[in-house]
Amino acid sequence: SSSSSSSSSSSSPTFSSPPSIRRILIVDLDVHQGNGNAALFADDAAVRTFSVHCSSNYFSRKERSDLDVELPSGCDDATYLSTLRHWLKRIEGHSFDDDDSNDNDDGNDRKQFDFIFYQSGVDIHANDRLGRLSVTSDGISRRNALVFDFANRMECPLVVCMGGGYPKGDREEDWASVIEAHANVYGEAHRYLANGHS
Numbered sequence: 001s002s003s004s005s006s007s008s009s010s011s012s013p014t015f016s017s018p019p020s021i022r023r024i025l026i027v028d029l030d031v032h033q034g035n036g037n038a039a040l041f042a043d044d045a046a047v048r049t050f051s052v053h054c055s056s057n058y059f060s061r062k063e064r065s066d067l068d069v070e071l072p073s074g075c076d077d078a079t080y081l082s083t084l085r086h087w088l089k090r091i092e093g094h095s096f097d098d099d100d101s102n103d104n105d106d107g108n109d110r111k112q113f114d115f116i117f118y119q120s121g122v123d124i125h126a127n128d129r130l131g132r133l134s135v136t137s138d139g140i141s142r143r144n145a146l147v148f149d150f151a152n153r154m155e156c157p158l159v160v161c162m163g164g165g166y167p168k169g170d171r172e173e174d175w176a177s178v179i180e181a182h183a184n185v186y187g188e189a190h191r192y193l194a195n196g197h198s
Helices: 035-040 077-093 137-153 172-194
Strands: 024-028 047-054 067-071 115-119 158-161
Touching: 035 047, 047 077, 067 077, 077 137, 115 137, 137 158, 137 172, 158 172
Parallel strands: 024 047, 024 115, 047 067, 115 158
Antiparallel strands: none
16 A cells, blocks of 8 residues: 555545446435435446435435435335335346447456345334335335345345434333344344245
8 A cells, every 4th residue: 555656646536346346226216315325436447336216305415316216205014115126127127238339359258246235224113203105114124135035146245234224212112113123124134044945
């Protein structure tokens, strides 16, 4: 790191990955738009950003993800899950190689993504102070399963990242649903793997 070059003075952050990582997908399911990832990777064709969020819950500047899906305030389990299922299937069936300017010249049939990051915010919960959606604990568990199944079908490693979750008050019972929802994301991931999924 002691060597320097003219490129080191660039103010824009750069992203580099091992040669085996050609394309990364970020699935951001926090109730707020994944605007940070959208801005960071806006000009990076190797990273695709997908955000499902509440249409009336922007607390900072709105950015443009590769795919933004807005849901109305009060959205329930049925609407949330059917919407997510639809767009995951669309992503799964899309040929991103047709979008890339650089051809895949290795002659191999490469999978869509080599790595998936899952931002698993639980602030979509009906009891969340800032969420504005009406998704139940069971709905969040079913959401997690949709993402796990998606990554499994894509034969792609998945990294689960903790997201938002805000209690309505300071009482123990106010925290219970938030803590349980956060813990369940990882418990469900563990059980998914334990049941033989890779």
